[in-house]
Amino acid sequence: MTAGLRTTRLRTETPPRAMEEAMRPADDGALLRAARQLLTHLDRAAALPLGVRLWDGSLVPLTRETEATASIHITHPAVLGNLLRRPTLDTLFRQYVLGGLVPADGDLLGVLDILQRQRKRHRPKLKDVLSGLPWRAALRLARVTESGRAISHAYAGDAEARDRNKRDDQALVQFHYDAGNDFYALFLDPRMVYSCAYFPDWQADLADAQVAKLDLVCKKLRLQPGERFLDVGCGWGALVVHAAEHYGVRAHGVTLSQAQHDLARTRVAERGLDSRVDIELRDYRTIDGRYDKIASIGMYEHVGIDTYPDYFKKIRSLLADDGVFLNHGITRRAKRERRAFRRPSASRRIILDYIFPGAELDHIGHTLEVMEASGFEVHDVEGLRRHYARTCRLWYEALVADPDTAVGHVGPERYRMWLAYLAGVSIGFERGPLRIFQVVATKQRPDGKAPLPPTRADLYPD
Numbered sequence: 305m306t307a308g309l310r311t312t313r314l315r316t317e318t319p320p321r322a323m324e325e326a327m328r329p330a331d332d333g334a335l336l337r338a339a340r341q342l343l344t345h346l347d348r349a350a351a352l353p354l355g356v357r358l359w360d361g362s363l364v365p366l367t368r369e370t371e372a373t374a375s376i377h378i379t380h381p382a383v384l385g386n387l388l389r390r391p392t393l394d395t396l397f398r399q400y401v402l403g404g405l406v407p408a409d410g411d412l413l414g415v416l417d418i419l420q421r422q423r424k425r426h427r428p429k430l431k432d433v434l435s436g437l438p439w440r441a442a443l444r445l446a447r448v449t450e451s452g453r454a455i456s457h458a459y460a461g462d463a464e465a466r467d468r469n470k471r472d473d474q475a476l477v478q479f480h481y482d483a484g485n486d487f488y489a490l491f492l493d494p495r496m497v498y499s500c501a502y503f504p505d506w507q508a509d510l511a512d513a514q515v516a517k518l519d520l521v522c523k524k525l526r527l528q529p530g531e532r533f534l535d536v537g538c539g540w541g542a543l544v545v546h547a548a549e550h551y552g553v554r555a556h557g558v559t560l561s562q563a564q565h566d567l568a569r570t571r572v573a574e575r576g577l578d579s580r581v582d583i584e585l586r587d588y589r590t591i592d593g594r595y596d597k598i599a600s601i602g603m604y605e606h607v608g609i610d611t612y613p614d615y616f617k618k619i620r621s622l623l624a625d626d627g628v629f630l631n632h633g634i635t636r637r638a639k640r641e642r643r644a645f646r647r648p649s650a651s652r653r654i655i656l657d658y659i660f661p662g663a664e665l666d667h668i669g670h671t672l673e674v675m676e677a678s679g680f681e682v683h684d685v686e687g688l689r690r691h692y693a694r695t696c697r698l699w700y701e702a703l704v705a706d707p708d709t710a711v712g713h714v715g716p717e718r719y720r721m722w723l724a725y726l727a728g729v730s731i732g733f734e735r736g737p738l739r740i741f742q743v744v745a746t747k748q749r750p751d752g753k754a755p756l757p758p759t760r761a762d763l764y765p766d
Contacts, residue, residue, distance in 0.1 A: 332360075335381045335448065338441035340364050342384070345438055350428035353418050357408075374418055377406040382450035389446055393650040401658075401720045402453055410707065413700050413727035420735055455658070457718050463656035464648065466664075468611055473587065474560045476662035477606070481561040483722075485540070487713040491702035491726075495542040496567075499602035499632065500692040500740050510698045513691075518546040521599055523763050524684070524744050525628050526756070527551040531596035534558075534622060536588045537603030541568030541581070548580045556595070558586045589614075594624050601632045606663050609646070612671070616678035620747060626755040629680065629745050631671075634692070637737040638667035651728060659725050668741050680745040683756055692740045693733035700726040 336358060343356050347365040355375035356364045383404035386395055399405045407415045459479050465471045492498060493511040501513035502520050527533060529552030535544050538557025548555045559565050565585040572581045598619055607615050623629055639645040655663060672682055703710060703722060710719045732738035746754050
């Protein structure tokens, strides 16, 4: 609805008479008429693909049959006032989270799908939106405010956390996972694998696809019985348990989340794996010893790009000379200018403030550059973008299927935050700049030898 306006604010070129009339106190009927005028204009100028249901239940625009299309419900005139005063993605997010914008049937991802398809067909120009804009109606709505409305759940510290000396990784991680294990269990698979699934069969369900991903990681590492295996950022322990049970390794997992640590240890004990699997609440930077194989799954995007040299140097120091390392993480499409790439986008700022503070996404080229500079030889890079798009869509569908239970765990605002997060990330992988790669590497050796076969043939036997 405000995509064509972006950061443009209402200007003072408004006709004086319209300004004078707009400043008069407005009753609800006048606000409804103003909203209809404004939305009808936006429909003509920007070809809105959605119906908009106002706070009195009426549907706008009225110029075409919109009953059969998806719609957005505006629950209060202050929603339009906020968007007119500050037409940004952050305002849209806030209005949705606070319940001012309600998608039909609660399906935010369905609405975003429609908007994305429309964007490909028709991208309105700002001059077309401003031409003929009903200023009197817009100004009348822009004056409407709503006091006492603020999002209650937000990170209180430095959400960007680029200063390595002041960065508190445990606080950053705990903020994300304090939603609780019961909440995550609503949308994850039974093993609670919180990373990209792998779909050899595109119609596979999430549980089977996550087992396939665990197997893919173990096979790429060429795990062998008796080997020492480290999982950096082990989550709820799915990978270390799978590797111990099916590949016979002695596994060590570390996490900074107390909730993950406690449940992972319980699951290890339930499966009788205490002698072969160890789970610690520990920062990976404090680990000592040597490991034959190391995996980092969905973790390195949370250490910060400026910390990558230290991160990869530490991993290398823990890896045996003939060991294998697999780094699995989300990236973004590269930009021509490094400074522009590092500048936080509107969507990333929302994620930092409300979902996962401290997160930062690199592009794969720079990641590989830092890995090589840190003494790794890169053997294999596989993109799983479409797999993660499907994973996030399945997570979203599972979470939206039981709203009452989800709201009971985290409250209505945080529940809507997560729906927006999963919906946005799914579209970001499907049609946006998000990428994800698995990188297999070993220590660079002066004799040119490597502990891996020269082809992938062993991974995909006939």
